[in-house]
Structures are given as structure tokens and as C-alpha cells.
Amino acid sequence: MHMISLASRRVHNQLRTHLTRAVTLSQSSFFSHSSPTMRPLVAADLNPAIANVQYAVRGELAIKAEEHREKLASGTTDLPFTKVISSNIGNPQQKGLDQPPLTFSRQVAALMEYPPLAEVVRGKWPQDVLDRAKELQEEIGSIGAYSHSKGVPLIRKSVAQFIEERDGYPSSPEHIFLTAGASAGVSLILNVLITPNVTGVLIPIPQYPLYTATLAQFSGIPLPYHLSEPDGWSTSLEEIKSALLKAEKDGAHPRALVVINPGNPTGAILDRATMEAVVRLCEEHSLVLLADEVYQANLHRPDTHPFHSFKQVVRALNSPIPLFSFHSVSKGVTGECGRRGGYFECTNISDEVLALLYKMASVTLCPPLSGQIGVDCLVRPPKAGTPSYALWKQETDAIHAALRHRTQLSAARLNALPGVSCVDSPGALYLYPKIELPDRAVEEARRLGKSPDALYALELLDATGICVVPGSGFGQKDGEHHYRLTCLCPGVEEYVGALEDFHKKFVEKYGGL
Numbered sequence: 001m002h003m004i005s006l007a008s009r010r011v012h013n014q015l016r017t018h019l020t021r022a023v024t025l026s027q028s029s030f031f032s033h034s035s036p037t038m039r040p041l042v043a044a045d046l047n048p049a050i051a052n053v054q055y056a057v058r059g060e061l062a063i064k065a066e067e068h069r070e071k072l073a074s075g076t077t078d079l080p081f082t083k084v085i086s087s088n089i090g091n092p093q094q095k096g097l098d099q100p101p102l103t104f105s106r107q108v109a110a111l112m113e114y115p116p117l118a119e120v121v122r123g124k125w126p127q128d129v130l131d132r133a134k135e136l137q138e139e140i141g142s143i144g145a146y147s148h149s150k151g152v153p154l155i156r157k158s159v160a161q162f163i164e165e166r167d168g169y170p171s172s173p174e175h176i177f178l179t180a181g182a183s184a185g186v187s188l189i190l191n192v193l194i195t196p197n198v199t200g201v202l203i204p205i206p207q208y209p210l211y212t213a214t215l216a217q218f219s220g221i222p223l224p225y226h227l228s229e230p231d232g233w234s235t236s237l238e239e240i241k242s243a244l245l246k247a248e249k250d251g252a253h254p255r256a257l258v259v260i261n262p263g264n265p266t267g268a269i270l271d272r273a274t275m276e277a278v279v280r281l282c283e284e285h286s287l288v289l290l291a292d293e294v295y296q297a298n299l300h301r302p303d304t305h306p307f308h309s310f311k312q313v314v315r316a317l318n319s320p321i322p323l324f325s326f327h328s329v330s331k332g333v334t335g336e337c338g339r340r341g342g343y344f345e346c347t348n349i350s351d352e353v354l355a356l357l358y359k360m361a362s363v364t365l366c367p368p369l370s371g372q373i374g375v376d377c378l379v380r381p382p383k384a385g386t387p388s389y390a391l392w393k394q395e396t397d398a399i400h401a402a403l404r405h406r407t408q409l410s411a412a413r414l415n416a417l418p419g420v421s422c423v424d425s426p427g428a429l430y431l432y433p434k435i436e437l438p439d440r441a442v443e444e445a446r447r448l449g450k451s452p453d454a455l456y457a458l459e460l461l462d463a464t465g466i467c468v469v470p471g472s473g474f475g476q477k478d479g480e481h482h483y484r485l486t487c488l489c490p491g492v493e494e495y496v497g498a499l500e501d502f503h504k505k506f507v508e509k510y511g512g513l
Contacts, residue, residue, distance in 0.1 A: 049219050061457055062088055065467040081465035085495065087485045088467045090264075090429045092335030097488045099335050102395055104388045105377040108132050109339075112143050112373050126387035136376065143369035149362040151178025151343070152369075155376045159343050162379035167312035175346040177357065178375055180367045182294045182328035182342040187214050188360055189324050189344065193256055193288060194220040200252035202243055202287070204235070206432065206474035206482070208264040221252045224475060229434065232423050233266035235259065237277050244285060256288040257281075262295040262307065265432045265474050265484035267407075267425020269305045275313045282321040289314075291325045294342070295428040297332030300404040305426035311347055323347035329374040331429065333399040341371025341378070407431065407487040413496045417503050419513045429488060432471070435481050435503075438510035453481040459506060464498040 069084045085096060092099035107125055111118055111133035118130055139154040140147065150156065156173040163171040179185035190211075193199060196219035203211045205224040215222050225243040227233045240257070247254050259278060261270045270278075282289050291310040299307055311325050328342040346354060381396075382388035410431055411424035419436035437452050445455040451472035460483075461467050471482025489495045507513055 049217055059469075059473065060454070061461060061467050061469060062086075064458065065461060065465075068461070068465060079465070080463060084465045084467060085489055086467050087489055087495075088469045090331060090486055090488070091337050092429075092488050093337065097486075098490060099399060099488060100395065101336065102334060102377075102392060104129060104382055104392050105334065105336065105374060107388075108136070108377055109370065109373055112136060112140075112370075128382060128386045128388050132376075132380075136373065140369065143373070145369075147366045147369060147372065149364075149366050150176070150358060151367055151375075152372050155372050156343075158376055158380050159345075163309075163311065163345060167309055167315065169312065169315040171311075171345060175349070175354070177344050177346070177361055178367045178372050179342045179344060180340040180364075180371060181330060181337075182292065182326040182344070183210055184340070184367070185324075185326050185342055185344040186210060186290070186292070187217075188357070189290060190214050190220065190256075191218055192356065192360060194218045195253075197221070198253055199256075200247050200254045201290075202240060202254060202257040204258065204260060204263070206265050206471065206476055206484075207258070208260060208292070209473055211258055212475075221247075223247045223252060223254060226477060227263070227266060227268065229423065232426075233263055233268035233432070235268075235270055235274050235278065237274075237281060240278075240281060254285065254287060256290055258290045258292065259310070260292040261310075262298060262425075262427030264292075264295065264428055265430045265469075266423065267295075267428040267430055267432070268423070269299070269307060269427045272308050272313070275308060275310060276317060279310070279313055279317055279319050279321060283319060288322040288324070291323060293325055294328040294331045296327065297334075298403065298428050299426070300407055301426045307427070311345065314347055320348055322349055324349075327378075329371065329378050332378070333396045333403075334374070334378055335399075336374045339371045339374040340368050341374035342367075343375055402490075403429065403487055406489065406492045409492055410485070410487060410496050413500060417500060419507065420503065425487075429486050430484050431487060432474075432482055432484050434471075435483065436513055437481050438507060438513055441506070441510040444510070451481075453483055456481070456506065457483055460499075460502050463502050463505070466495070466498060466502075 065084050065086065065088070068079060071079060072083065083096065086094055091097065093101060107129045111129070115137055118133065122130065136154070140152055153173065155178060156176040159176045160171040160173045177185065179188070190201065193201070200221040200223040201211070201215055202223045202225055205226045212222050223243050225239040226236070228236050244254055257278070259270070262268065279289070281287070289310060293309060296307045296309070299305065309325065310323055314321060314323050325345045325347065326342065329339055330337040330342070346357070382392045407425055411422050414420050414422040414431065414433050420433050422431055422433035425431055435453065435456065437456060441455060442452045445452040448455065451470060453470035453472055457468050457470045468483045468485045471480070471484070474484060476482055
């Protein structure tokens with residue numbers, strides 16, 4: 001028996017050796033790409049719609065700005081500036097812009113991330129912070145777990161209450177979807193609205209490139225309508241009607257109208273009469289209204305240019321139009337872009353459609369819990385008389401004042417430059433100056449295969465380290481040139497001085513105006 005056992009074991013070992021060699025040879029053959037049918041993945045294999053997606057605020061300028069930043073970090077002294085200023089994107093807490101986070105929001109977030117911290121800070125942090133974190137913890141449990149796909153029910157109730165207090169009309173938590181930033185909500189709604197290569201969506205020009213990029217991704221048809229720059233970038237009903245007529249001639253089927261209020265990149269704020277006219281136009285043409293209202297707290301002159309939500313206008317008019325309204329923690333004075341928190345509210349949307357939206361939201365399981373906590377702090381800030389209120393009021397007032405000062409000073413100084421005109425934005429985080437460029441600059445841009453304002457922006461970056469977005473990335477009328485800059489940059493005097501000096505040298509370099 002022992003001899004048989006040894007022989008059996010010897011055969012088993014020999015067999016295992018042969019099999020191991022065979023598997024090794026097979027793997028070697030597979031990974032050597034010797035198969036005549038195997039070829040690498042190439043761009044032509046991908047969804048062709050992706051090729052049409054463009055997103056200017058993180059395009060060529062942003063890439064080159066990062067290259068400059070890396071050179072500076074390596075210790076180079078070859079560049080004519082010592083820092084890169086990211087004025088291309090509304091990212092308040094980005095390094096170099098350094099808008100401070102609100103203490104209340106960060107304290108609540110810290111306790112949600114690590115609940116035992118409560119015992120360490122008890123008696124040191126305000127009691128309303130501890131109470132808020134405890135309330136959320138009892139509702140959510142660990143933020144490392146999935147929540148409801150529409151978002152934590154308690155937070156959706158808080159959003160509904162915020163909307164009711166803002167507008168004076170009821171809001172249902174069941175009509176609220178929390179999202180990974182407002183952009184995720186916009187993408188979800190456009191996805192469900194669009195029939196590829198058939199559906200048209202009216203978008204303002206200039207517009208935030210999220211809309212053209214998302215339309216390209218889902219093979220929707222952009223139907224541009226121009227805002228009126230001489231009238232402070234106001235929304236023109238005649239332009240929207242003209243776009244609808246053109247769509248009819250072109251065979252597109254308009255299904256939705258996008259309004260960004262306050263505007264991006266323009267900073268314009270719609271007046272109540274215009275909003276009412278927009279709602280009536282949507283009724284006439286059976287359009288779904290998408291109201292991008294993420295800058296609703298960024299008001300530089302609230303007494304003369306107040307914000308009204310489209311939800312309020314739709315309810316006041318007793319209008320039946322379908323409305324999706326978007327908000328975010330990324331803007332306002334919160335500026336928590338990286339948390340990816342936002343929401344949209346559905347108004348006049350049927351239960352059938354709400355169920356389909358819920359199904360689509362469930363595909364991604366849930367929005368980030370840290371973003372949902374941020375939304376709760378956005379819609380439930382400290383109230384007067386609570387321990388955190390005084391500091392919260394001090395911090396928010398300081399941010400509002402800084403944004404107002406930077407916007408007004410920048411607009412005034414830019415308007416004093418030859419060949420520059422700039423609407424003094426009453427809202428949002430940006431200015432969108434119009435620039436006249438010398439003929440030689442336009443010819444040089446064409447030679448390089450670039451838009452003239454892209455050439456201007458690239459030379460501005462190389463000369464000053466200031467990164468802006470050319471107007472061609474937002475859309476503009478033929479023959480016009482703009483760029484968008486944020487009003488988030490500290491040291492505004494030095495910053496605007498660099499813009500002024502560059503503009504004068506650029507005009508002189510290309511032969512004057």
C-alpha cells in the first residue's frame with residue numbers, strides 16, 4: 001500500500017507539473033497579443049457622441065495652467081509670474097482663491113465623519129452643532145452606508161421647508177431629489193427628456209458649457225437663443241421665439257427651455273415680468289422649464305436686483321408647465337464644490353414620471369452622503385439666537401462683501417480700458433467682458449487654428465499666470481470676442497492691474513485698434 005501510495009503521489013505531481021506548464025504557456029500566448037483577432041481599443045470603438053463633448057472651463061487653458069503650476073512647483077524661474085491664478089472656474093475654496101469654509105458646516109461635517117469627536121469637543125463647540133449632528137446621525141447612521149436613492153428623507157424634508165419659506169408655496173419632500181451637485185441633476189433630467197437626434201433643448205447664449213456638453217453626450221439638439229448684452233444680458237423673448245421658429249424649419253422638436261438665473265457666465269438676474277413671460281411662452285409651446293438657480297444667494301445688489309425663483313412664479317401664475325429647479329452647495333457663500341451636493345425639485349411632474357426619475361436615480365444607488373450633509377447645512381443654517389449664528393453671520397457677510405467689492409472694482413477698471421466693455425454683474429461669481437481685438441490678432445488666431453479670444457486668453461496666461469475662459473467656450477455672436485473671469489480672486493487690485501497691463505501690451509503688440 002505504501003509503494004502504491006508513493007507511485008500515485010509521483011504521478012499526481014508529474015501531472016500537476018505538466019498542467020502548470022500548459023497554463024503558463026497559454027497565458028504567455030494570450031498576453032503576447034499573437035492572436036490575429038486581437039487589437040487594442042481605439043477611439044473609433046467608442047460612443048461617437050463622446051467626440052462632440054466639449055467643456056471649455058476645463059479645456060486647453062486649464063491644462064496649460066496646470067503645466068505652468070507644475071513648473072513653478074519644480075522651482076523654475078523661467079516664467080514671468082510667480083503663481084497661477086485659476087480665474088477660469090467658480091471653485092471658491094481652490095488653492096490660491098482660498099475662500100474660507102463656513103465653520104458651522106465644517107463642524108457638522110466633522111462630527112458626521114467621526115461621531116466620537118463629539119465627546120472631545122463638548123463644551124468647546126456650539127451646542128447647536130452637536131444637536132444637528134446628533135439629529136442627522138440618528139436619521140442616517142453611518143455616512144459610510146448608502147442612503148435612500150433620492151437622498152436622506154430628513155434632509156429632503158429640510159429642503160422642502162427651505163423652499164416653502166423662500167417662496168411662500170408648499171413643497172413636498174417626495175418631489176425633491178438630492179444629487180451629486182446640480183450638474184448630476186441636470187444630466188439626469190436631460191437624459192430622460194432627450195430622444196437622440198430628435199429632441200431640441202433651448203439654451204441661452206452665452207451658456208454654461210455643461211448644457212452643450214450634456215446635449216452632445218445624449219445626442220440632443222442644442223437650440224441657442226442669444227441674451228441681450230446691451231440690455232445687461234437680459235433674456236429676450238423674441239430671441240427665444242426666433243430659436244423656436246428656426247427649430248421648426250430645421251426639423252428639430254423643442255422639448256425644454258433652460259434658463260440660468262442668476263446667469264453664468266453673465267451674472268444677469270431675471271426680473272419678475274420677464275420670468276412670467278417665459279412661463280407663458282413655455283405654456284404656449286408645451287416646453288419643460290429647467291431653472292438653473294445655483295447662484296441664487298450670490299446677489300451683489302439685492303435691493304435693486306432681487307432673486308425670484310421660477311417655482312414661485314409658476315405657482316403665482318397657477319401655471320401647469322413642468323418645472324425642474326436646481327440648487328447646489330458649490331456656489332453662494334458655501335462654496336463646497338468638492339462635496340458634490342445639490343438637489344432638484346419637481347413641479348407639475350406626474351407620478352408616472354416621478355417614478356421613472358426615481359428608477360434612474362436608483363441606478364447610481366445614492367448621492368454622496370457628505371454632499372447631502374452639505375445640503376442640510378445650506379438649507380438649515382444657524383438661526384438668529386442660536387449659538388452658531390453670530391459667527392455664521394460674520395463669515396457670510398464677509399464673503400458677500402468681498403465678492404461685491406471684487407465684482408464692482410473689476411467691472412469699473414475693465415470698462416476704462418480701450419476696446420473693453422463689461423456689464424457690472426448684479427449676481428453670480430463672474431464677469432464676461434467683451435473685447436475688441438486688432439485685425440492682426442484675429443489673423444494670427446486664424447493662422448493658428450484658434451478663436452481670437454482663445455489666443456488672447458492663452459497669451460494672458462503665459463504673460464501673467466491668470467487663467468480665464470475664452471468666450472468661444474460659452475457661445476457668442478459671430479465676430480464678437482469675450483472672456484469669462486471669476487470674481488473670487490483675493491488681492492483684486494494686483495489682479496486687475498495685471499489684466500490692465502496685459503491688455504494694453506496685447507493691443508500694442510498687434511498694431512492697435
